Each structure stands twice: as C-alpha cells, then as structure tokens.
Amino acid sequence: MNHIISPSLLSADFNNLGRDVEMINNSDADWFHIDVMDGVFVPNISFGFPVISAINKLAKKPLDVHLMIVDPDRYIEEFKNVGADYLTVHYEACKHLHRTIQNIHSHGMKAGVSLNPHTSVELLYDIIDDVDLVLLMSVNPGFGGQKYIENTYSKIARLREIADEKETKLIIEIDGGVDNTNAEKLIEMGADALVAGSFVFKSENPENTIANLKSLKF
Ligand code: DX5
Ligand code: ZN
Numbered sequence: 001m002n003h004i005i006s007p008s009l010l011s012a013d014f015n016n017l018g019r020d021v022e023m024i025n026n027s028d029a030d031w032f033h034i035d036v037m038d039g040v041f042v043p044n045i046s047f048g049f050p051v052i053s054a055i056n057k058l059a060k061k062p063l064d065v066h067l068m069i070v071d072p073d074r075y076i077e078e079f080k081n082v083g084a085d086y087l088t089v090h091y092e093a094c095k096h097l098h099r100t101i102q103n104i105h106s107h108g109m110k111a112g113v114s115l116n117p118h119t120s121v122e123l124l125y126d127i128i129d130d131v132d133l134v135l136l137m138s139v140n141p142g143f144g145g146q147k148y149i150e151n152t153y154s155k156i157a158r159l160r161e162i163a164d165e166k167e168t169k170l171i172i173e174i175d176g177g178v179d180n181t182n183a184e185k186l187i188e189m190g191a192d193a194l195v196a197g198s199f200v201f202k203s204e205n206p207e208n209t210i211a212n213l214k215s216l217k218f
Helices: 014-026 049-058 072-081 097-106 152-165 183-189 206-215
Strands: 004-007 032-037 063-068 086-090 110-115 133-137 171-175 193-196
Touching: 004 032, 004 171, 004 206, 014 049, 014 206, 032 049, 049 063, 049 072, 063 072, 063 193, 072 086, 072 097, 086 097, 086 133, 097 110, 110 171, 133 152, 152 171, 152 183, 183 193, 193 206
Parallel strands: 004 193, 032 063, 063 086, 086 110, 110 133, 133 171, 171 193
Antiparallel strands: none
C-alpha cells in the first residue's frame, strides 16, 4: 500500500481556512487530519463542531478526526454528523475502549485508537482485531511544532509485528514532529499514514511539501 499523507489543519491559517482546505483538495494529500482538544485531556483547546462542519462542506477527501478529549462517547454521533470518516480516540481517555470502538463502528465510521508516547503498544493486543487504525503519538499531544520522539520507531515495528501475528489489517498512523528527516524511516519501520502539521503549513510551498512526503519510497 502506498502511504497516506494526512496534513493537520491545526497548523493551518484560520483566517484563510477555506483556502487551506482547497490547497489540500488540490494536493497529493489523502486525508484531512483534524485535531480536537478539550483543555482537559490535553493542556490546550482547539476547535469543535461548527469548524469541522465548515471544513467538511469544502473537503473532497476523508476527514481523519483525532479526539484528544476525555469521555469521547458523549460526542460520537455528533462527530458522525459533522462528517468524520475516521474517528480516533485515546487509549488513555477511555474506560471501556471496546465499547467505544463498537459505538464508533455502529455509527458507520472507521475506528482508531491513539497512544501517548508513554503508552506501550502491547496494551493493544486484545483490541487490535477490532480497530481499523492505530495512531501513535510521536510527541506529547496538545500542540503542533514539537520535536519528534525517537522511541516511536521501535513502537511502529513492534505494533506491525503484533498486527502481522494476528493477521489483521491495520493502518498505523504517526502524528507529531513528522518532517523530511524522519518520514522515510517511519514508512520503512511500517507506518502506513503520516500526519504533518507545521512541516506542511510553515513551508514555503505546502502543496510541494505534501507532494514530496507522498513521493517518498524506502
Ligand atoms: C498534536 C496533534 C498533531 C499536531 C501535529 O497533539 O495531534 O496532529 O497537529 O503537528 P506537527 O506536525 O506540527 O507536530
Ligand atoms: Zn493529531
């Protein structure tokens, strides 16, 4: 499978959000990465339903929604209503993760689970068959523009081993500090999808930056 590029709109220009959505529509990107933060699970607040709904009106590619919120079950239906295609919750924020995953699937969305840098991939052993995607955080969640954590490489490799052992199809997505110094190795270690926020939007030509990330081979 050719790897997926999911630019994070957290680093977009919110005064020109429509322009940035169109840029992604016209680029080689595959998904829109949408970061929802509640100020409780993470020390930051981003944006909510009205903004996602506005993005969805223009977006011509799937919405990859990353929830950094406590007790996400409260809002699953609303995320479906505003256009989420992939809905990813944090392992650390769910008491009954299996139930939450079922709930996401019952609303017709693909279900993902995200792990903070300190959370071991071994903890996914008994849920891996039930999820479509695992999002490995390669920075501590809450902010764009942080430095990539090197330990993520070995987490990817181990997660790929577990998925292969269980013969389950799984999208492994990496989020945080992704740029041209680590992207190739991330793919080589077994990543299927790369999120990139500041690397794309702070670059001179975001569309070219996306094309370069997409064209990487290992
Ligand atoms: C951080 C978010 C990321 C963030 C990545 O909590 O989950 O998606 O936007 O930004 P960069 O690519 O700048 O690290
Ligand atoms: Zn994210």
